[in-house]
Amino acid sequence: LKVHVTGDIGCYTMGALPPYEASHTTFSMGSSIGNAFGFRRAGHDNTVAIIGDGTFIHGGIPSLIDTVHNRGDSTILILDNSTTGMTGGQSHPGLDHTLQGHPTTKLNFEKLVQAIGVEFVKVVDAWERKTLIKTIREAMRFEGPAVVIVRGPCQLTPQMRQRKLTPFSIDYNLCTNCGACYRTHCPAIVEGEKGLPTILASDCVACTICVEYCPEDAILQF
Numbered sequence: 001l002k003v004h005v006t007g008d009i010g011c012y013t014m015g016a017l018p019p020y021e022a023s024h025t026t027f028s029m030g031s032s033i034g035n036a037f038g039f040r041r042a043g044h045d046n047t048v049a050i051i052g053d054g055t056f057i058h059g060g061i062p063s064l065i066d067t068v069h070n071r072g073d074s075t076i077l078i079l080d081n082s083t084t085g086m087t088g089g090q091s092h093p094g095l096d097h098t099l100q101g102h103p104t105t106k107l108n109f110e111k112l113v114q115a116i117g118v119e120f121v122k123v124v125d126a127w128e129r130k131t132l133i134k135t136i137r138e139a140m141r142f143e144g145p146a147v148v149i150v151r152g153p154c155q156l157t158p159q160m161r162q163r164k165l166t167p168f169s170i171d172y173n174l175c176t177n178c179g180a181c182y183r184t185h186c187p188a189i190v191e192g193e194k195g196l197p198t199i200l201a202s203d204c205v206a207c208t209i210c211v212e213y214c215p216e217d218a219i220l221q222f
């Protein structure tokens with residue numbers, strides 16, 4: 001979308017690396033929202049800040065308050081994967097249990113952001129690619145700060161690792177070897193026999209992103 005993306009400290013920091021190259025700057029934990037505001041004031045036409053749920057609670061809230069107060073117009077993506085994934089999966093106030101596992105009050109991100117004064121607040125499923133892209137574009141067109149909460153559990157949490165899933169496979173009667181599935185850059189999709197793509201069952205987490213990419217409906221669960 002030709003925008004300046006300010007990253008933060010978290011798993012998404014690795015999105016700056018090839019093949020994604022989806023982030024341009026990373027300074028310190030909680031800095032992405034303030035950096036996006038600063039780059040916008042410095043002359044960048046569009047800025048998008050990316051920050052995780054744990055990092056937003058730890059250090060992103062003050063910057064969002066300042067952005068709203070100073071009439072900023074950045075787009076902020078809060079990646080809510082229900083854990084502190086980068087450093088081992090610790091709990092945080094965005095969860096309904098304490099570090100010791102006791103039930104507790106869960107922070108409502110939507111109400112918090114609205115209370116700060118953000119008028120554009122939308123929640124999208126991380127796996128619904130088309131809806132996500134549409135919502136991000138809508139947020140970028142909004143005049144004023146816009147927050148998109150992208151929600152989807154981390155695949156490395158115990159509950160996700162232990163769930164029963166059926167890996168996807170490719171129906172070679174339908175596959176035309178168009179290469180669309182490779183554009184997901186999914187590590188489970190590799191070149192197999194006869195140069196055709198294949199999905200490694202051991203690595204597939206059944207996220208459905210490749211299914212959304214495939215124009216031939218050749219990726220199925222058998």
